Amino acid sequence: MVGTQTPAKKPGGWIVTLQPDYLVALKSAWPELAAGQGGKAFPAPLSFTDVNPELFSPGKQQLARKTLDDLLAGLIFTNVNP
Numbered sequence: 001m002v003g004t005q006t007p008a009k010k011p012g013g014w015i016v017t018l019q020p021d022y023l024v025a026l027k028s029a030w031p032e033l034a035a036g037q038g039g040k041a042f043p044a045p046l047s048f049t050d051v052n053p054e055l056f057s058p059g060k061q062q063l064a065r066k067t068l069d070d071l072l073a074g075l076i077f078t079n080v081n082p
Contacts, residue, residue, distance in 0.1 A: 006050050015055045020044035043072075 006017050025044035032040065046068060048061055056064075070076050 010050065010052075013055070014050070015052050016048050016061075017050040018046050019049055021047040045072075 004018055007014070022044050024047075025042045029040070029042035032038075048056070048064075051061065067076070071078070
């Protein structure tokens, strides 16, 4: 199981919680915001929390992160037109 919020009691088979990392987004946005350049969107990258290392090993986490980075960089074609 994968979720976006940490459950009070993790069910069996819980793998990971995916949550936006707002601090990283704020750090990347801060120079422009401090310069008075607001009105922009600053995406927050996903972070892995509550990881079950038996089901989501460090190697799998690294592969998932690389895949997500490649997707966000436009290197993976999803055949979806927003």
